[in-house]
Amino acid sequence: MKVGIIIGSIREGRTGEQVAVWVEKAAANRTDAEYGVLDLKDFDLPLLTSATVPGAANRQYDSVNVTRWSQAIDAYDAFVFVTPEYNHGIPGAFKNAFDTLGPEWTGKTVAFVSYGADGGVRATEQWRQVTANLHLHDVRASVALGLFSDFDETGLAPLERRDAELSAMLDELTRLTARLG
Numbered sequence: 001m002k003v004g005i006i007i008g009s010i011r012e013g014r015t016g017e018q019v020a021v022w023v024e025k026a027a028a029n030r031t032d033a034e035y036g037v038l039d040l041k042d043f044d045l046p047l048l049t050s051a052t053v054p055g056a057a058n059r060q061y062d063s064v065n066v067t068r069w070s071q072a073i074d075a076y077d078a079f080v081f082v083t084p085e086y087n088h089g090i091p092g093a094f095k096n097a098f099d100t101l102g103p104e105w106t107g108k109t110v111a112f113v114s115y116g117a118d119g120g121v122r123a124t125e126q127w128r129q130v131t132a133n134l135h136l137h138d139v140r141a142s143v144a145l146g147l148f149s150d151f152d153e154t155g156l157a158p159l160e161r162r163d164a165e166l167s168a169m170l171d172e173l174t175r176l177t178a179r180l181g
Contacts, residue, residue, distance in 0.1 A: 001177055002033065002075060002077050002078070003170075003173065004072070004079045005036065005037045006079055006081050006094075007037065007082050009040070009094070014084075016082050019145065022156055022158065030170065032174040033077075040097050043097070045065055045066060045096060045097050059074075066100050066101075069101065070101055076108070078110065078173055078174070081111070088122045089126055090123045105135075105136055107180070111141065111170070112124040112128075113142065115150070117146070118144075119144030139172040142169060143162060143165045
């Protein structure tokens with residue numbers, strides 16, 4: 001089983017990189033799956049402007065970068081979306097990256113680690129609606145990191161309970177992925 005940890009922000013100075021490293025380090029001690037990080041910034045995805053709906057494109061995309069993204073997503077069975085919350089919602093670049101594909105997502109599992117002033121919980125709830133449309137199976141457990149409680153002047157400093165929350169979320173994700181296998 002392969003689980004992709006997706007950094008859902010492409011902003012300069014983004015917090016998502018620190019969060020993804022924290023998730024990856026926690027996952028490194030696990031034996032239930034192989035974990036890898038997918039950084040949206042590495043794919044330089046164009047805005048979705050293709051006349052063909054991605055779900056009908058048969059994985060034949062106009063952009064070589066979208067094709068690389070498609071192949072990367074295809075290689076994983078499950079995902080952890082590391083998502084910021086921007087203006088009470090999901091980040092535009094991440095939503096665009098999701099929308100550029102179709103069948104690559106279908107039937108897979110997803111969990112959410114969010115961050116923001118209020119833990120990014122609104123972004124997680126929006127992602128649950130969006131991912132359901134392409135038949136991703138989300139786990140109920142999630143991790144919500146508050147900018148004022150889980151970060152300090154040096155960066156990510158998660159509350160003590162966050163490690164247990166992350167472990168429980170990954171347990172739920174791998175169990176569901178194995179069951180749907």
